[in-house]
Amino acid sequence: MNLLVGLVILVCLVASEFQTDQPVVDLPVRLLLVGVTTILVPGLALFQSILVTRWSRSEKDGNAESERAWSERLRRLSACHTAVWLSASMAIVWSLRWPEVIRVNWDLDRFVLVDELCILAPILMSLIASWLIFFEIDRPKSTDENDSLATKRESWLNRLLGWILDRERYRFLSLRIQLQILIVLIPVLMVVALNDSNQLFAGSSIQWLVVAMVMATIGVFYPLLQRLVWRTSPLVCEPGSLRAELDDRGLGRVGIATWQTELQLVNACVVSDGWRRRILLSDRLQHEFPVQQIRAVVRHEAGHLIFGHGWLRTWFALLPLVALAMAGWIVLGSPLLLEQLAIEWALRIELVYLTFAMVYCLYFIVVFRWLSHDLEYEADYFACCQLVRDEWVWCEQLSIETSQALLRLAAYQPVQLDRGGLFHPSLRSRIESIINQHVDHALYFDHKKRKRIWVAARTLVGLILFFGSAAAIPV
Numbered sequence: 001m002n003l004l005v006g007l008v009i010l011v012c013l014v015a016s017e018f019q020t021d022q023p024v025v026d027l028p029v030r031l032l033l034v035g036v037t038t039i040l041v042p043g044l045a046l047f048q049s050i051l052v053t054r055w056s057r058s059e060k061d062g063n064a065e066s067e068r069a070w071s072e073r074l075r076r077l078s079a080c081h082t083a084v085w086l087s088a089s090m091a092i093v094w095s096l097r098w099p100e101v102i103r104v105n106w107d108l109d110r111f112v113l114v115d116e117l118c119i120l121a122p123i124l125m126s127l128i129a130s131w132l133i134f135f136e137i138d139r140p141k142s143t144d145e146n147d148s149l150a151t152k153r154e155s156w157l158n159r160l161l162g163w164i165l166d167r168e169r170y171r172f173l174s175l176r177i178q179l180q181i182l183i184v185l186i187p188v189l190m191v192v193a194l195n196d197s198n199q200l201f202a203g204s205s206i207q208w209l210v211v212a213m214v215m216a217t218i219g220v221f222y223p224l225l226q227r228l229v230w231r232t233s234p235l236v237c238e239p240g241s242l243r244a245e246l247d248d249r250g251l252g253r254v255g256i257a258t259w260q261t262e263l264q265l266v267n268a269c270v271v272s273d274g275w276r277r278r279i280l281l282s283d284r285l286q287h288e289f290p291v292q293q294i295r296a297v298v299r300h301e302a303g304h305l306i307f308g309h310g311w312l313r314t315w316f317a318l319l320p321l322v323a324l325a326m327a328g329w330i331v332l333g334s335p336l337l338l339e340q341l342a343i344e345w346a347l348r349i350e351l352v353y354l355t356f357a358m359v360y361c362l363y364f365i366v367v368f369r370w371l372s373h374d375l376e377y378e379a380d381y382f383a384c385c386q387l388v389r390d391e392w393v394w395c396e397q398l399s400i401e402t403s404q405a406l407l408r409l410a411a412y413q414p415v416q417l418d419r420g421g422l423f424h425p426s427l428r429s430r431i432e433s434i435i436n437q438h439v440d441h442a443l444y445f446d447h448k449k450r451k452r453i454w455v456a457a458r459t460l461v462g463l464i465l466f467f468g469s470a471a472a473i474p475v
Contacts, residue, residue: 004082005127006184007361008089009120013192014354015090016099016119023104024097033096037088038122042129044084048077049136074137075415081130089123098122112196113189124181131176135169175261178231232257232280241291245298246279248387251305256298258283267424268297270304277305288412293405296383296398303382307445309375312452316371319456320360323463331468341470365422367459371452373425377433378448380406384434392445399434406431 024030055073092098102118103109235242235258246254259266259280266282279301286294304310328337342352384399385392410417410427420426 005180006188008086008123009185009188010357012089012093012120012123013116013188014357015093016103016116017353019097019099019103021104022100024100027101027105030096030098030101034092034098034101034122037092037096038126041081041085041088041126042133044081045130045133048081049133052077052137085127085130088126092122093119110200112200113193116189116192120185127181128173128177131173132169135166135172172264175264175266179266231260232278233260233283234258235281235286241295242298245295246302249299249302249306251302254279254302254305256281258286268301270301270310272310279305289405289408292401293408296402296405299383299398300379300402303379304375306382307375307378309379312375313368313371316368316456316459317364319367319460320363320463323460324356324467326460327464327467330464337467363463367455369422370455372423373420374448374452376424376430378445380430380434381437381444384437394437399437403431403434406434 052074099115099119102115106118108118109115235256242256246252246256253276255276255278257278257280259268259282261282261284264282264284266285268279268281268285270277270279272278279298281294281297285297289297324337328340331337332340338352338356345352380402382392383402384394386395386398387393406427410431413427416424417427420429
């Protein structure tokens, strides 16, 4: 979901650059329509929440067939809500001319980041309000019939006050905002702030000084922002055995902490605050998983660190930009290929940028998805190995612990058993890859390395030829 939110943020900001310089005439009507469109999305969420509540009252079966049907209904409702949110977001930016209201009528583009935040405000507010309402579906249901009867006997005013003052709801919302908005919004806003500063002081004698000050500010405050996003605390489970896993793999300087997720089961992850890397284990994972399986999770995250998977993802993410610059140098003698194409084809530069963004998204879905899945398989394999005479050797006991950890995760998140995503393959395929390992273990990691180098080289050459051929087309 955070990838979808990030794409919507990027598309809306790029689309807002297609604005005209003419002010919006019927401003009160536009504001009213923007407000109605913003309310429409959480309104649909409220209707879906009521519908799901009625379904849960009428269908009491707990067998596997009804659970699958229930999951399928929830998936369809979620897809419907996502489609409506996407349509409403595009309508606010394109049809209702919200960027013109912000930048032309109200003249807010004079201030760094203010116009971008105002453009994104109704889009993100509708999503956040929907999450507040959907908490009723995600909340663990009480099995105590007395609690249910007491809730039904309460007046509507007490129910409303209880809904508003429910602390668990806001904890749930806080985690959603951290994981699915702030993670993608903060880097985007940093790039926008740098670009806005450069444009505001373009041609000025202090232009580079201002840009340097903005970059220095970002460098200083970004670690602090990360610590606000990733709320951590000391480990809940026994820290000694987990530290031993890191020490045995040469990661003694890597920290390990509890990720405070309000007892929601989320994947473990690796974060860096600029000078220290940390492995974060969610609080619920430490409560629900036995120590052996937690150690398997730590070994998996250690594999990401040892093999530099973060740097690999960064390199593959930047590969289209590198290919674009190289194609510009080869064909035109300048890295500004998109700007030159806009001039030669007599197109607006924003349209050329949007086309490149679509090509980039296609690359991301195909190549980056393959890479992310391959890195997860390698980290799983590494979690099943132990160090013997300076070599990583496959261990059957560790492979059993890793498989059991994935099985337990599937029990808590059954949707992920047979459904993969952009960054993770399905849990079933990961378990099968561990069980059915029939490779030469001594050459496994070397084979993976050579394969990625070959894919990166072919992709780079292919993108250079693609961009170069586009630039060489006669107009």
